[in-house]
Amino acid sequence: MADVDLTSPQTRLSLAIRNAPYWLRLERGLHLGYLRGKRGGSWLVRRQDQSLEQPRLQVRIGIADDSHPSDGLKILSFAQAKDVALAKFPVMTTREKATSMWVTQHSMVRHAVTNYLGWMEEHRARSCERSSQMARQYILHEPIAEIPIVSLTKDAIIQWHLDIANHLKGSRSKKEPSVKRRIPLDATDETKRIKEARKSTANRVLGFLKAALNYENKLTGGPIANPAIWSEVHSFKDAGVDVARALTLGEQKRLVEACDPSLGRLVQGALLTGLRFSELAGLRRRMVIEGMSRLGLPPTKGDSRKRVKRHLIEEAKIFLEQQIKDLGSDDFVFKKADGEPWKKNDYVRPLQAALKAASLGHLRFHDLRHCFATTMLQNRIEPLLVAKALGHADLRMLNEHYEHLMDDYMDDAYKRGSAWIGLTGPRPRRRR
Structure with missing residues (x-):
């Protein structure tokens, strides 16, 4: 059906009274509607976008200024109704959908970590510095950082988690002073306390990674990957906690x-x-x-x-x-x-x-x-x-x-x- 002219009260009042709205296409997937009644008309919006959580939507947004002047709130002119429809009911363009799909397919673990650190800097500034150091040491310079989130597996996370627990804290490399080289633990001189401390560290880093991946899922507006992949990776149960040193x-x-x-x-x-x-x-x-x-x-x-x-x-x-x-x-x-x-x-x-x-x-x-x-x-x-x-x-x-x-x-x-x-x-x- 061809679009009708809804721009002025005179043209709208010349339309026949009916139960179905008259529609005007604003952009692909978004229409502004006018429902003609005996005492005047109302503005409606119809949106169709399969990429959204609610793919089909039709709502009433206000009264048309057929018999009363517009107030910009309840009574809207054509221009005001159009602005409300475009502002409150956006539809993703084909280019935006393609970009979103590319981001979903190519977003890597390091992107999730850096995005989450950016959020922490804004909302949890006091703990951001320590989290940044932890991310640089245990995530951003490790192979897991370059894995696309859509390709991330439970086994990869488990292996990375074990790797942290099975290495000493390490020493700084002279060639790359910002990165710590982790040294494998020697089982002959390893103590129970060192083992427990490393597992405790591994658990903290795992918790941070889970939070970063959950945030990335939320940031993109939909699950990049199934959260169960990382939520089902469990912390070490036998990780020790610091024994409180107290003075008399x-x-x-x-x-x-x-x-x-x-x-x-x-x-x-x-x-x-x-x-x-x-x-x-x-x-x-x-x-x-x-x-x-x-x-x-x-x-x-x-x-x-x-x-x-x-x-x-x-x-x-x-x-x-x-x-x-x-x-x-x-x-x-x-x-x-x-x-x-x-x-x-x-x-x-x-x-x-x-x-x-x-x-x-x-x-x-x-x-x-x-x-x-x-x-x-x-x-x-x-x-x-x-x-x-x-x-x-x-x-x-x-x-x-x-x-x-x-x-x-x-x-x-x-x-x-x-x-x-x-x-x-x-x-x-x-x-x-």
């Missing part, structure tokens, strides 16, 4: 005394609050809620925009109130001896010197966070409260890293609070 209370005091004053305050802050280094280094006066045992921190992980509340133990509250005296609202709470804020790795050498002076052996700054958690659990603080103090949403991390302390807490809790049913006789008296 006496060792904690020795460490603080061995530090210079500025580092000592930073170490005290970690031991009393359980904050990460980045959280301590970025802590400003305005984030300490004076008179209340809590902090208001900016989001540190994920893409959340909500501020994070951290509750403080009494000693931490007193300590921080001492540190914020005479500080401006935007001043950093912890500074180096020269008055500058702490930056990444500024603490490494001073902390190593303090550990050596205190005869405490190797200790990471992050282990001070473990010291805080261990002290809390040993003092029978509710595990969920400890998890909240550390910034965790649930108990999973505590169950992984502090399993022995959690068991002790459970044993003690059952002894103190369990009911006595009486099926085995009277309850024995507790020894004083």
